[in-house]
Amino acid sequence: MGAEDLLGVFSARLMKPSESVVSGHRACQGCGEVLAMRLIHKELGRNTIVCSATGCMEIISSSYPDTAWDVPWLHVAFENAAAVASGAEAAYKAMKRKKRFDPGKKVTFVGMGGDGGTADIGLQALSGALERGHDMIYVCYDNEAYMNTGIQRSSSTPLGAATTTSPAGKKSIGQKTWKKNITEIAAAHGIPYAATASPSYPFDLMEKARRAASTPGPCYLHVYACCPTGWRCASDLAIELGRLATQTCAFPIYEIFDGHKVRVNVKPERLRPLKDYLSSQGRFRHLDDETIGEVEARLRQWYERLLTREAQSGWDDESDGGQH
């Protein structure tokens, strides 16, 4: 065990050199998802089994006869990644007891899907797996719409975003509904660890992957992922937009322990206007100032509530280190 295993990654030169998601995949230029996936699996390492839902990350990484995966990886269908991973986890539990697999060898089980595969069609399977308490990590890569099928809205699409099934029009502001908060739904299962993260805060993301892997029981990671193709933005903006999303409260970076203890990991010294985040994305270009103002107020309210919950969580200041 090296120093980075004890202390976590806090500098790029401490990152593990090995890669489980290798180059040559077919993701779009500037994809934030594939970057997050690479960082997570860099941290999780070799003893990992991945069960993937259908979606962008599946099709770009596994087009026969190529594969971008250098760890065991299984894709079955769209709505069942959590159930598939729970089956693999149970299999290893039984095989370890029966000495058909080294009982001392730790294997990390990962279920993964996009926001559609998690918040919509896969929500039932996810809830079942979390409730049953499998020792696994579920990662949702949230690019806020069904990008793989051509930018259709999901329940994770933010209010006001134009997609191909929630278009902006004379009588429409685009997505009419508020973004479903799956992190809170996951945490409500009373699971030991649920967190949001973003590749724009790579060390925080990897730290969370590491924490999830070392926490027994089901853990949930909700990863913000810029999709230049679907968001109608320049392909060099993925990192910048991720930072802006957090600095404008559009995507707070926080974690929830045991279903209730909250820690906000990224606290901008000064919150920036929501417009700074929206203006470079074509999906929001139709929004008027009034709508933006309403959305901004609601986002800030949510952020304030997170801070209040954190204050009520009984952290002593000493243990509240590691903030960014």
Added chain:
Amino acid sequence: MGKRIGMEASIAVAETVALCDVDVIAAYPITPQTHIVEHLSEIVADGELDAEFIPVESEHSAMSSCVGSSAAGARTFTATASQGLVLMHEINYIASALRLPIVMCVVDRSLSGPISIWNDHSDIMSERDTGWIQTFAENAQEAVDLTLHSFRVAEDLGVLLPVTFNLDGFILSHMIEPVILPEREEVERYLPNYEPKIRLDVDQPLTMGPVGVPAIYTEAKFAQEMALRDALPVIEKAWDEFEELFGRRYHPIETYRLEGADVALVTMGSIGETAMTYVDQARDAGIKVGLIRIRLWRPFPKKAFLEATKGIKGLAIVDRCASLGGVGGPVALELKGALYNQDHRPRVVEFQVGLGGRDVPVQDFDRMVQSTLAVIAGGPLPEPRFLQVRE
């Protein structure tokens, strides 16, 4: 050999699954399958079987968990029925395409609507193209024997396909019948440990379930078709060895008093036992009738079926599934398809009966056979029909 005891068919299946030392059971409750998974969860709870019982939140997740488990290299079992089976339908195709030796007991039940918990074959007929090996039991002993046979065939390295064995809901699953359970040593002799060549293994990473681009999809489907066809001799050999060890004999197509018959009834599942009673009575009355029972539905044993129909003038085919808006029931369609290019073709009269738990008494078989005799005597061919509609 074990002692002959009285036992409910579902319980006997669960006991046999436990004797097979399965590693993972993922299941969801649905009538009339519940007794099987209830009893298995008791066996696990009592520590008599060292397995993971995953109480999933749906049948879709049951089959999904089975796929994950089997891909990881564990011996995996589930049971379901009716709505549960069609909810897993999507994943059943993928389980066979991934060549995973999952074993599933289907306790056959009709499909909604209207909702009906009672027996027919509507559920399993929806799965006939999913690429699974499919067999049918007629009584509790056969259900026990097919449980063993299913694991043996599925895990054969020359097969590696999922297997479903079928029990009729209630009229078989809930019957207490005399059965002989195998001894553990007999099971160990018949069913070797499952040692997959490939699985989700961190020391040998591989990608399972990749995208099948147009350049490869046809070949992937053809490979599955060949695997199913090549499974037939393995299925038969596993029954040969079963007979050597246990003294009971099974065939893909089984016949009863077919010698010199003009008309043959064709049945699947427990209804075959009533049909045998009818055939005995009819033979006593001088009617030249016999019975063909389809034990193996997938891969369909075409050669054995054609062999059985040699010299038969009329087939009375029993379908326990309403195939709406088509030209007949699924079994009749299959059998007519098998016969069409033959030089000798019996006349075929088809009957959709026993739907949603409607009893099929001996008298109904007589009506079917009389109707078929009239056709081979030159009478008009009746339309495919629901024999038992009350007017």
